[in-house]
Amino acid sequence: MVYILSVIAKFVSKNIGIPNLYLKTVYYTFLLCTLSIQSLHLTSGFSFKEVNSVRASTSKVVCCHFSSDGKLLATGGHDKKAVLWYTDTLKSKTNLEEHSSLITDVRFSPSMSRLATSSFDKTVRVWDADNPGYSLRTFMGHSASVMSLDFHPNKDDLICSCDGDGEIRYWSINNGSCARVFKVEFCQLYVYEYNATMFHVGINWDVGGTAQMRFQPHLGRYLAAAAENVVSILDVETQACRLSLKGHTKPIHSVCWDPSGEYLASVSEDSVRVWTLGSGNEGECVHELSCNGNKFHSCVFHPTYPSLLVIGCYQASYLICLLFVTVASLELWNMTENKTMTLAAHDGLIAALAVSTVTGLVASASHDNVDQMLVVVSDLVA
Numbered sequence: 001m002v003y004i005l006s007v008i009a010k011f012v013s014k015n016i017g018i019p020n021l022y023l024k025t026v027y028y029t030f031l032l033c034t035l036s037i038q039s040l041h042l043t044s045g046f047s048f049k050e051v052n053s054v055r056a057s058t059s060k061v062v063c064c065h066f067s068s069d070g071k072l073l074a075t076g077g078h079d080k081k082a083v084l085w086y087t088d089t090l091k092s093k094t095n096l097e098e099h100s101s102l103i104t105d106v107r108f109s110p111s112m113s114r115l116a117t118s119s120f121d122k123t124v125r126v127w128d129a130d131n132p133g134y135s136l137r138t139f140m141g142h143s144a145s146v147m148s149l150d151f152h153p154n155k156d157d158l159i160c161s162c163d164g165d166g167e168i169r170y171w172s173i174n175n176g177s178c179a180r181v182f183k184v185e186f187c188q189l190y191v192y193e194y195n196a197t198m199f200h201v202g203i204n205w206d207v208g209g210t211a212q213m214r215f216q217p218h219l220g221r222y223l224a225a226a227a228e229n230v231v232s233i234l235d236v237e238t239q240a241c242r243l244s245l246k247g248h249t250k251p252i253h254s255v256c257w258d259p260s261g262e263y264l265a266s267v268s269e270d271s272v273r274v275w276t277l278g279s280g281n282e283g284e285c286v287h288e289l290s291c292n293g294n295k296f297h298s299c300v301f302h303p304t305y306p307s308l309l310v311i312g313c314y315q316a317s318y319l320i321c322l323l324f325v326t327v328a329s330l331e332l333w334n335m336t337e338n339k340t341m342t343l344a345a346h347d348g349l350i351a352a353l354a355v356s357t358v359t360g361l362v363a364s365a366s367h368d369n370v371d372q373m374l375v376v377v378s379d380l381v382a
């Protein structure tokens with residue numbers, strides 16, 4: 001937390017002209033008191049501590065993800081490159097630099113030493129995490145910027161991507177070819193091309209394209225795809241749209257599954273909704289949180305505390321020295337007790353969150369100080 005305190009102190013000192021030391025003293029007191037009061041409100045006693053942080057780029061970084069063993073953290077963004085970091089030290093391992101435009105998503109394979117990147121250059125690239133000197137595969141075929149991608153949890157050969165026109169493509173890594181493309185209009189599935197080697201289907205929405213998609217963990221039976229204010233749950237095997245999750249009034253920025261694959265969270269600017277995909281109540285919204293001053297942007301279930309959702313926010317205002325300072329925060333939401341705790345975490349939009357199921361760490365990527373990005377790795381203490 002020391003870095004976060006100094007950032008706010010420097011921000012106020014630079015813009016207001018109040019000495020750094022005085023501001024640091026005041027803000028330390030403010031933060032400690034706030035955390036103490038908030039811990040009482042969050043009755044389970046959760047709190048975060050910062051483990052490490054790094055300035056990862058001079059451009060905005062919009063995505064991050066841990067490797068399956070928790071030893072590596074990948075980031076990507078506007079500088080057109082992905083960076084691999086050693087988690088324990090946050091020292092850079094290597095840069096992946098083949099995309100010709102900004103990187104929109106980065107994901108590690110859950111079972112192999114591979115990672116993949118998607119980009120505004122309309123391509124998806126697959127890399128060997130152990131020998132990442134050049135990409136193993138480059139997939140082309142999208143007609144619009146690729147917005148998101150994911151590896152299937154138990155089919156090593158299968159990777160999925162979605163673009164700004166709402167088209168979702170399945171790729172075979174071994175064959176280096178497109179396997180399927182889904183097209184759904186509000187859960188009305190139709191096939192518009194089929195031959196012996198390609199099954200061409202897709203997602204098409206009245207407004208906008210697909211913002212993010214994620215496979216259900218472990219089983220990989222479902223694919224969740226968010227476009228505008230709706231999340232579609234697609235059956236991976238049958239290509240059928242099983243559910244259309246509606247309730248958000250603003251565009252959805254992020255979706256994430258809980259580790260069991262039974263719950264899905266979706267985040268828009270003004271609310272977070274948690275849906276059940278378990279038997280009997282599929283598609284029911286079981287938890288909802290509305291914003292209260294913060295604007296929501298990203299989310300992730302904590303790997304060892306399944307009732308805790310970590311939400312990345314921006315535009316939270318704090319009163320410091322009789323002045324309001326705007327910072328980005330992490331919202332810890334205990335869904336079981338419907339209680340929240342807000343922690344000042346960055347001074348810019350928290351664009352992405354990632355968790356490691358091995359180490360229990362949470363990484364947050366932010367557009368700090370306008371032209372720089374900060375990655376903070378945090379640990380949850382009960």
